Amino acid sequence: MTTASVRLELAAIEGVHLAHLLDEFQDMLTADATENAGDPAIARLAPNPYPEDAEASRAFATATHDDLLDRRIAEAAVVRAALSGFDETQDVLDEQDALTAQPILIPAAEVDAWLRTLTALRLVLATRLGIVDEDDLDEDDPRRGVYDWLGYRLEGLIQSADELG
Amino acid sequence: MSTPISTPAVDEHLDLSAAPLEPWQVVVWNDPVNLMSYVVRVFRTYFGYSLDRATQLMLAVHHEGHAIVATGPRETMEVHAQAMHDYGLWATVRKAPQ
Numbered sequence: 001m002t003t004a005s006v007r008l009e010l011a012a013i014e015g016v017h018l019a020h021l022l023d024e025f026q027d028m029l030t031a032d033a034t035e036n037a038g039d040p041a042i043a044r045l046a047p048n049p050y051p052e053d054a055e056a057s058r059a060f061a062t063a064t065h066d067d068l069l070d071r072r073i074a075e076a077a078v079v080r081a082a083l084s085g086f087d088e089t090q091d092v093l094d095e096q097d098a099l100t101a102q103p104i105l106i107p108a109a110e111v112d113a114w115l116r117t118l119t120a121l122r123l124v125l126a127t128r129l130g131i132v133d134e135d136d137l138d139e140d141d142p143r144r145g146v147y148d149w150l151g152y153r154l155e156g157l158i159q160s161a162d163e164l165g
Numbered sequence: 166m167s168t169p170i171s172t173p174a175v176d177e178h179l180d181l182s183a184a185p186l187e188p189w190q191v192v193v194w195n196d197p198v199n200l201m202s203y204v205v206r207v208f209r210t211y212f213g214y215s216l217d218r219a220t221q222l223m224l225a226v227h228h229e230g231h232a233i234v235a236t237g238p239r240e241t242m243e244v245h246a247q248a249m250h251d252y253g254l255w256a257t258v259r260k261a262p263q
Contacts (some may be wrong), residue, residue, distance in 0.1 A: 023179065032210075036224065043178040044255075045250075045253070046250060047250055047255050047256065047257075048257075049246045049256060049257045049258045050258060050259075051257060064247055068247065068250060068251065071251060074253075115206075115252075116251060116252055116253060117199075119199065119203060120253055122198050122253075123198055126197070131197055131198065146207055151200065155200055155202060158200065158202045158206055161203070161206070162202075162206060
């Protein structure tokens with residue numbers, strides 16, 4: 001068995017930004033359940049599989065909701081740890097440094113954690129942006145650029161992961 | 166062991182046809198966020214579907230709004246739905262229409 005991995009090149013400014021997003025994401029997931037109650041982003045991350053059966057949906061949520069969020073926290077931590085190399089990077093970079101690419105090697109066993117975490121970040125952003133169907137494009141919202149950038153990076157990662165087998 | 170002094174009434178109507186193994190379904194619904202390549206990969210790697218089958222299911226989700234991705238016992242379908250939720254897909258569980 002070879003130590004297969006996927007190579008991801010992130011510019012310093014991307015790595016710093018992604019690390020910030022992950023910190024916010026983890027704060028959101030670890031927030032008090034009462035604080036998160038009714039948050040549509042949490043609802044999207046843990047959908048109701050029985051929309052027409054309140055009792056079954058309660059039973060399912062009781063049995064699975066916290067575990068699902070715990071798995072998300074653990075996977076986000078895997079991705080965050082891989083970005084620790086960016087922690088020393090200053091928030092204010094000169095243009096050259098900001099665009100310098102740093103390779104990240106993602107072991108095959110951690111690829112799914114990356115894919116699921118980037119997907120989850122996009123789901124949260126989409127909820128905050130009010131993207132409900134393909135036509136909801138608010139090009140003026142700066143978060144829209146972040147959403148599209150994550151999609152671009154995710155697409156590349158999926159391609160590399162598919163090539164890995 | 167004591168001997169029962171009375172035999173239980175056995176006039177219960179045991180209609181076995183009323184308790185069949187009813188199939189349940191996992192349904193994945195369209196959303197504007199998940200990338201097509203991602204959905205195909207999830208169907209391929211999680212369910213072990215071929216690239217063709219996974220692509221067909223993804224296209225059904227995209228164009229028809231939803232697709233049945235698995236059928237079987239309810240408990241198993243709930244496990245699959247949980248896995249879909251882990252991947253960020255919007256999945257529900259329902260009894261297969263008769």
